[in-house]
Amino acid sequence: MEKGSLPVISISQIVSIIKDVLPERELHQVIDHGIWVRHNFELVFNDGSKAFMKIQIQDEWLDLTVNESRLSEILRNNGLPGPETLYLEPQGENLGLPFIIQSALKGRHLSTMDCQVRKPCIRNPRAKILVCPSLFNRH
Numbered sequence: 001m002e003k004g005s006l007p008v009i010s011i012s013q014i015v016s017i018i019k020d021v022l023p024e025r026e027l028h029q030v031i032d033h034g035i036w037v038r039h040n041f042e043l044v045f046n047d048g049s050k051a052f053m054k055i056q057i058q059d060e061w062l063d064l065t066v067n068e069s070r071l072s073e074i075l076r077n078n079g080l081p082g083p084e085t086l087y088l089e090p091q092g093e094n095l096g097l098p099f100i101i102q103s104a105l106k107g108r109h110l111s112t113m114d115c116q117v118r119k120p121c122i123r124n125p126r127a128k129i130l131v132c133p134s135l136f137n138r139h
Contacts, residue, residue, distance in 0.1 A: 050104035
């Protein structure tokens with residue numbers, strides 16, 4: 001692969017990997033959510049459950065798959081919602097790229113809320129706060 005170019009990952013590659021790494025789960029649908037930091041795929045299983053497969057595609061960027069798995073475990077161990085890691089491959093044995101598969105949590109995506117980015121009152125000019133009033137207006 002040329003430096004600076006991103007790998008192309010196909011749905012058929014995802015289906016094949018899921019058969020190998022989660023043989024007990026039967027895939028119904030794979031939805032490509034595109035690239036933002038990682039290439040994200042939503043996995044819908046025949047039993048109606050969902051998961052997300054997040055693939056590290058930037059060679060130059062620090063891979064966070066192991067840290068994300070550990071953070072989710074810490075959240076769950078402390079009574080907070082956190083996705084369950086269904087499969088973790090930090091070395092990229094199957095795809096040639098590190099990836100993580102985590103269960104989907106119920107809730108609303110921030111992109112569906114009335115959110116605004118504001119600057120906080122601190123001395124870091126690059127810092128920003130995401131303010132979502134609809135998170136707290138529960139009727």
